[in-house]
Amino acid sequence: MLQIQDQSLRPLTTAHLAQTMSMLVLSNQELRDRVIAELASNPALEIQDERVCPGCKRVLRGTIRCPVCTQKSKYDEPLVFLSPRDSMRRYPRRSFEEAPTDQEPAAPEDLTTYVLRQLAAELQHEDRPLAIYILSSLDDDGFLSDPAPFIAQATRKSIFEVQRVISLISNVDPVGLGTNGPKDALLVQLDQLENDSPQRELARLLIEDFFTQLAQKEYESISASLDVSQEDIRSAIVYIQENLNPYPARSNWGSGRNPQPGDPNVYHSPDILITTKEDDKNHLVVEIFSAIAGNLRVNPMFRKALGKSDDEKTEEWSRHLDRANLFVKCLQQRNNTMRKLMELLVSQQHDFILEGARHLEPMTRAHVAEEIGVHESTISRAVAHKSVALPDGRIIPLAKFFDRSLSIRDRIKEIVRNEAKPLTDDQIASVLGDEGVKIARRTVAKYRAIEGILPARLRGQTKAAQLAGV
DNA sequence: CTATGGCACGGATT
DNA sequence: AATCCGTGCCATAG
Numbered sequence: 001m002l003q004i005q006d007q008s009l010r011p012l013t014t015a016h017l018a019q020t021m022s023m024l025v026l027s028n029q030e031l032r033d034r035v036i037a038e039l040a041s042n043p044a045l046e047i048q049d050e051r052v053c054p055g056c057k058r059v060l061r062g063t064i065r066c067p068v069c070t071q072k073s074k075y076d077e078p079l080v081f082l083s084p085r086d087s088m089r090r091y092p093r094r095s096f097e098e099a100p101t102d103q104e105p106a107a108p109e110d111l112t113t114y115v116l117r118q119l120a121a122e123l124q125h126e127d128r129p130l131a132i133y134i135l136s137s138l139d140d141d142g143f144l145s146d147p148a149p150f151i152a153q154a155t156r157k158s159i160f161e162v163q164r165v166i167s168l169i170s171n172v173d174p175v176g177l178g179t180n181g182p183k184d185a186l187l188v189q190l191d192q193l194e195n196d197s198p199q200r201e202l203a204r205l206l207i208e209d210f211f212t213q214l215a216q217k218e219y220e221s222i223s224a225s226l227d228v229s230q231e232d233i234r235s236a237i238v239y240i241q242e243n244l245n246p247y248p249a250r251s252n253w254g255s256g257r258n259p260q261p262g263d264p265n266v267y268h269s270p271d272i273l274i275t276t277k278e279d280d281k282n283h284l285v286v287e288i289f290s291a292i293a294g295n296l297r298v299n300p301m302f303r304k305a306l307g308k309s310d311d312e313k314t315e316e317w318s319r320h321l322d323r324a325n326l327f328v329k330c331l332q333q334r335n336n337t338m339r340k341l342m343e344l345l346v347s348q349q350h351d352f353i354l355e356g357a358r359h360l361e362p363m364t365r366a367h368v369a370e371e372i373g374v375h376e377s378t379i380s381r382a383v384a385h386k387s388v389a390l391p392d393g394r395i396i397p398l399a400k401f402f403d404r405s406l407s408i409r410d411r412i413k414e415i416v417r418n419e420a421k422p423l424t425d426d427q428i429a430s431v432l433g434d435e436g437v438k439i440a441r442r443t444v445a446k447y448r449a450i451e452g453i454l455p456a457r458l459r460g461q462t463k464a465a466q467l468a469g470v
Numbered sequence: 471c472t473a474t475g476g477c478a479c480g481g482a483t484t
Numbered sequence: 485a486a487t488c489c490g491t492g493c494c495a496t497a498g
Contacts, residue, residue, distance in 0.1 A: 365484065380484055404483095404489080424473060440491055445474065455474060457498080 020330045024337060024381040028271040031291035036150050044324035046299040047154050118172040130155055131165050134178060142177045142248040174248040182246035183211045189244045199239035206236055270389035272342060274353055284353060286342050296331055298324045340372045341382050345401055353390055357410040365402055408437060409447045422456035
């Protein structure tokens with residue numbers, strides 16, 4: 001208690017709370033950015049124990065089992081953490097609720113091996129793991145979001161080496177792979193083009209200096225500031241469109257746009273994955289993806305070094321050390337909360353996960369909070385911005401687990417589907433009443449609206465029309 | 471006259 | 485403290 005006099009202690013605890021809270025709301029993607037930023041700015045942090053799986057060449061870290069080579073039956077613990085990159089590979093972006101349309105698409109791992117095969121000649125043997133690491137870090141579009149210094153730190157290579165390998169990668173077949181965005185991808189591709197068509201230099205100029213205007217089709221303003229005719233601008237754009245591909249990992253233009261800026265939730269890779277055991281379909285396995293692969297920890301060397309040095313840097317270093325400790329603690333706390341939350345959800349909503357919306361047992365965040373022993377707002381944050389992939393392949397927001405009316409809405413849907421002739425809201429309400437659900441007529445109407453079901457009168461018309469049509 | 475949707479209120483939830 | 489949700493009342497369309 002007396003220690004509180006120490007300047008660093010009191011702000012530390014409040015900061016700790018605040019930071020834990022602010023990290024809890026983040027989705028995995030967002031958290032990953034946070035961690036990367038922290039790693040880049042704080043030398044006291046490091047990632048521990050990186051390995052490449054001898055079987056499938058995936059990058060593994062810490063105690064995590066290889067998700068591919070290890071049979072699912074070996075998951076004997078209910079909860080497992082694994083790398084987010086693997087989650088993206090196995091669960092391509094997909095909108096909420098949308099069940100998997102077909103078989104899992106052609107494995108993107110082929111891209112890795114495909115690229116590696118091309119690189120075989122130029123790549124030194126000891127650079128192979130680095131190349132694999134980089135390739136496995138690419139996002140769906142083939143871009144590398146991790147900055148080179150971060151990769152260097154994670155792989156313990158020099159930044160120079162990292163940059164060299166990235167440049168090798170971006171110059172083989174899907175040209176532009178491993179760049180940090182469409183703009184650089186286009187530029188790399190432009191460099192590789194051999195034919196010196198007249199539009200080429202203008203195209204380069206456009207991409208380099210007017211990229212945002214280009215994306216927003218502000219051709220007039222480009223034309224004005226460059227003093228070039230709109231005619232020429234357009235022909236340069238055609239040249240770009242015909243010869244370059246801003247998304248090197250996609251086969252062609254226009255297939256799948258970026259998510260709209262307004263709604264980050266439309267397309268998602270899950271933060272949590274629920275699957276069933278191979279041999280026991282009733283046994284659920286939950287995997288919570290950690291924001292980064294492996295263990296984030298305070299660099300023990302850094303800690304040691306602090307004790308020895310006694311120049312004026314000591315103060316700055318100890319600040320770093322405090323910050324690193326804090327950050328790691330927050331991350332652990334977040335993981336802990338998420339784990340407890342999911343344990344409870346899986347045990348209480350077992351039927352909902354396996355059988356569908358009808359079996360959702362109503363529960364509130366407040367109730368869960370009491371069960372776990374944390375504040376309600378903690379649960380609110382934990383539930384926010386997270387999505388979970390169910391065994392049947394659907395990806396739903398975690399908040400759905402707390403939807404009070406979901407199961408009733410599902411029953412209404414079924415009643416309407418099976419009705420002989422259109423039932424009015426009142427009749428639906430009484431049917432539900434017979435099944436033991438007390439619900440007002442007005443509320444049925446609201447649920448109907450939510451589910452996009454037309455009122456009885458109009459349903460009659462469409463049904464008649466359907467019959468007439470058939 | 472009946473079925474519905476809008477508005478608004480109070481209680482629960484976050 | 486702010487927001488969401490279920491409900492009742494009432495106007496309106498059919």
